[in-house]
Amino acid sequence: MTSHSMEAHPSQVQLNKDGRLKHFLTTEGLSLEILTEILDTADSFIGTQNRSVKSVPLLRGKTVVNLFFENSTRTRSTFELAGKRLSADILNLDIARSATSKGETLMDTLWNLQSMYSDMFVVRHADSGAAHFIAQHVTPNVAVINAGDGRHAHPTQAMLDMLTIRREKGQFENLKVAIVGDILHSRVARSQIYALKTLGASEVRVIGPNTLLPPDIEQMGAKPYTNLQQGLKGVDVVIMLRLQKERMTNALLPSEAEFYRLYGLTTDKLKYAHPEAIVMHPGPINRGVEIESAVADGPQSVILKQVSNGIPLRMAVMAMAMSGQTQSTQNASANTAASPQEKPE
Amino acid sequence: MTSHSMEAHPSQVQLNKDGRLKHFLTTEGLSLEILTEILDTADSFIGTQNRSVKSVPLLRGKTVVNLFFENSTRTRSTFELAGKRLSADILNLDIARSATSKGETLMDTLWNLQSMYSDMFVVRHADSGAAHFIAQHVTPNVAVINAGDGRHAHPTQAMLDMLTIRREKGQFENLKVAIVGDILHSRVARSQIYALKTLGASEVRVIGPNTLLPPDIEQMGAKPYTNLQQGLKGVDVVIMLRLQKERMTNALLPSEAEFYRLYGLTTDKLKYAHPEAIVMHPGPINRGVEIESAVADGPQSVILKQVSNGIPLRMAVMAMAMSGQTQSTQNASANTAASPQEKPE
């Protein structure tokens, strides 16, 4: 993952020549039109999920490889279900424990998978930029979906949150949204801020202790708060982040109890928000750490709706990227004969 | 798993308002009609298993989650095959090793899976009552199949045994059945006794050392024996239980050799049973511990037929529960809008 391989910006890499999605790497730099198309497509899939037969044949005969360099049963399961409901063949690979252990390089592993006529890689990796790197250097015919890369981005989580907001609130104009917790280390928060700004939210606030707010947060278009009550005042949407307990040890965070006292969302503190504010959380919830059970299970919580929306949103992104990828491969092979063995120089 | 959550009896929880199966939790309390319908449905699936294309489209587009809180490759495989032959999408989750390890509660895990528009949970759990608890408190739209819960029940194993007996013997009337081994700790034995009594077996005997016979065995309708030869006299069906070697250490059991001498089924001891008696075992077999190889592989053994019958029996139960569940959900949503995110109060 050397810097010279990052020359092209992910927002460019993920679009084909007609400006259609062919990978899904980040919400940063994507146009209002593309983000809206993702939400509209996901909306259309929600209808299929309540039908007796939930699957649609859009990816029939396609091979989706769940390429998890970092273990996450939860995220992997959502992509597995989304892929199956698109009728794709799914291959789950826990790379951390398998191929590379035989001393093969990352590139060899990827070239091999690609040579097996794979159509899509869903990539989870602990390093920021991994999905981008793979999309740019490894796959002439394969659509890459970022399922979380280091601190960088988690675009499907951010977009399922956008889908949930739009379904609850109807639109983004005039919406005030607060994101609460460890903003600094959160790939989810970064992806949400870019999406919210593009979709036209009137105000995006981030709330957390000073040590956990990124220094460039105002350039991203978000307003920082260190006081929860002040930050929540009048907001329409409260997004709680999951606290990574691992961080607790390294002095960036106060104790769990102290964090909860200052930034945990309780019924009382929620009163500072708009009375019809919705409460969101990407899960899994640490009850009594980020959020009180009464709030998580309460009438303003849409946490389980987020989970439900995650399947059609992932179906939408997978179907769109596959379509954009096929389109650009067909254009390419009109000129030169494409083959799955080709390595980009 | 507190007792207050057990108010409704499993036999009630597993039926919808029209008295059709919507979960399959236990054989206890199920009517002769329902048990017979299960066997008849399984019989009809046996025909499909010898066809060139074994799968039927009954669960096409449905999502079955194999929710194994206790590891069992063998049982999981049978449900995976049964689900695939019903054309369902299968998600295997080894919960012990994954989701809950991030500190999520059981309820949160279940609510999440349910929100992903799952249609069926196949539950294996080390705690008695787990499947019942899940069926009652977590899933308004999801059929729950008990794949073994603690010492309580293993109803699909018991019913595939009933299917095997009926196919070998034609009917249950006038049948004498002996169950041999560690009755006290066996969820299989409990489920078998309830099923045999309801289906009309004329006599159910349990045979084992005093320390391994449940005190309430006679109330369940079974006759206890501590002597194998006496217990086997004239029976038509001998069901050997698998010996849990783990129990051997805690003084409830004599040594393995001593157990085999007293309760192991040998060719000689089998002569006490009816000459056309069949020999059954749920597997995996401990050869030379519960049973002599000459008996396990001999002409009276139907052990591999039990395995074969396990697939169509599980297909039957899954198809019936899905159908009963769909029916009751449709009735419910005629009145109120159902949604997969709903939590029962």
Add this chain to the structure above:
Amino acid sequence: MTSHSMEAHPSQVQLNKDGRLKHFLTTEGLSLEILTEILDTADSFIGTQNRSVKSVPLLRGKTVVNLFFENSTRTRSTFELAGKRLSADILNLDIARSATSKGETLMDTLWNLQSMYSDMFVVRHADSGAAHFIAQHVTPNVAVINAGDGRHAHPTQAMLDMLTIRREKGQFENLKVAIVGDILHSRVARSQIYALKTLGASEVRVIGPNTLLPPDIEQMGAKPYTNLQQGLKGVDVVIMLRLQKERMTNALLPSEAEFYRLYGLTTDKLKYAHPEAIVMHPGPINRGVEIESAVADGPQSVILKQVSNGIPLRMAVMAMAMSGQTQSTQNASANTAASPQEKPE
């Protein structure tokens, strides 16, 4: 795996009475006609792999069990993909970690799987002869595919190499082929030599240190060389073997650096071969141990084409064995009623 169970030669066991493939255990003893049919069938599947819908319905409704007694994510994945593209239902079983751990014997495990109406076992085992043993003693109705057994054979790897050679060179006549590395321990090399001789290669050479050349190599029809440059002179195909680093410790091999100096394939040494020679490797590559990166990624390398050809080749073998198995089962059941529970004597 006692010798008395090996009475019938694998080349006989794998054919039905009409001389069609019903198992695929070894390339040894297979006729030119059968090997050519495998290559022709694989060729026809290559066309399907570039289609929008890659899957064909040849194994629809069939159950393929990936029975891996030895862990190999890579090989398992290729069979999983091949099976899915034939529309089969796939059950992955990591036997090393599961069933047998409960004390069940190998035969019991196999009888059980067979009783679940499985149609095909793809077997990987550390013991030479395991797939043959299983084909001969366990499965009257199940096709067995050898996915690598000990030092004995790896026939699908050898045949995908043959497919690659034929697609690159057009035919086998007049071809000189060199196989380089640890010949002694290589199941791949043995399978390749038999196939190359039958398909009519004019010369097969093996190159390696004396300690790693089998004593019976000349009887197999291969010419041994201990000097790489001499052995490569004028060859059309160079097949590098993967070095098993585990062997390095036991004095059969010089050090890694010494091995690379003598037998590693570099740009310079490759010049001894025919200028249009192709370079092959079964993967995963140890870069800088068996092969220089410049060669592995260079214009003469067809290593990734081998990977691509692996899927249609495995589809071909699976489809042919299933068809030959079905044929012979139908013939058998015309006389006696076949049942999946049957054990061979």
